[in-house]
Amino acid sequence: MRLVIVGAGFAGMYAALSAARLRDIEGVSPEELEIALVAPEPTLVVRPRLYEPKPETLTAPLLDVLNAVNVVYVQGTVDNIDSRARTVSVVGVKGDRKTVPYHRLVIATGSRLFRPNIPGLAEHGFSVDQLGDAIALDRHLHDLPKWPVSEMRDTIVVAGGGFTGIEVATEMPARLRAILGKDASPRVIIVGRNEAIAPDMGAGARPIIEEALRMLGIETRLGAGVATLDKSGVTLTNGERIESATVIWAAGMRANPLTTQIPAERDNFGRLLVDNRLRVASVPAVFATGDAARAACDGVGNYALMSCQHATRMGAFAGNNAAAELVGVPTRPYHQEGYVTCLDLGEAGALFTRGWERKVEMVGAKAKKTKQEINTVWIYPPKAERAAALASADPEHVTEV
């Protein structure tokens, strides 16, 4: 029997570990149940950190930990799923193609930034969405000192006033000063369609974010969108023109398009609708998890967000349940009652909230310490040591907050 997991992000990594854990607990051998993980690279890209300097360092190796728990790594990209024949088609790095049959499939292909069809965005917009995007932005920023000094060179426009937009924008003054010299006076402007900054954060947290932006000298243009981009700046929907060599798009996410290959219902973000076992109920033998799935996380109407916090735990439940079906033991209902947010505010510290109503629990340097611990310890893979790696993937204990 073979369980195939597609994607080596937070959800895919924990799906593999937790399936291996269940196999181990049930005394089933890797020959009887093969667990295969397909991804372009055997590394975890630490996406929540991609707004930081040195993005090329923000990956973690996975091969040793997968080997330690007898998960087979298959290098390549899945470009076709045949859910009737129960096979996936994998394209290798050299363009070679192979068909891999599965008895259960876990789709953990994550998400991508949504880039609307705005003139100039594809040619001139930067982002911090995928590793390559963050590296391209970093190279561009390091190139700026060669440009003639001008307002355009020193101005960064961040399109999107949500979590990612705020984290990128608040990091930029320090990043630019480090590159352009301490006498530089970078200008950072957040453009957001909503009338309020951080529309999802609620009234309690917003004044803290507004104060951080004031402290860092970050300007906002709210209630307006980007209408067009060109090589020297943006024009907003209200007609305002901002000269800028660096426009960073940080507005909106969509599930990876591989989800469209599953003949099932999806939400507005392209996420597959799943039941409480994280099964795509209408398609036999297929599970979806992480940013690729829409799942209820409690009994009072909250749904998992496209977040690391949810992807990790959803991954552990999906892997456990897919393996449980193959081994013939009961599956477990996914549930995730706890919810916290920790928003980086650059040199202004961070903001930590608890609960769906986003009650402020920590601010400033204290919250920043927690953010650094989350970003450098908690979200990284476990050590490549069999017992510890398996123990880390108990679905009931992954991402307890």
Ligand SMILES: Cc1cc2nc3c(=O)[nH]c(=O)nc-3n(C[C@H](O)[C@H](O)[C@H](O)COP(=O)(O)OP(=O)(O)OC[C@H]3O[C@@H](n4cnc5c(N)ncnc54)[C@H](O)[C@@H]3O)c2cc1C
């Ligand atoms: C700048 C930024 C800041 C963020 N900040 C936070 C934060 O503070 N807190 C938080 O909780 N979340 C944050 N997030 C969101 C978080 O990163 C995502 O929710 C999380 O990465 C989702 O995990 P995932 O495993 O579902 O998908 P991903 O991490 O996107 O992983 C997807 C995996 O699938 C692979 N893959 C994709 N397509 C294929 C294919 N066709 N075949 C094979 N493999 C494939 C990819 O290579 C990758 O290995 C942030 C994201 C960004 C970009």
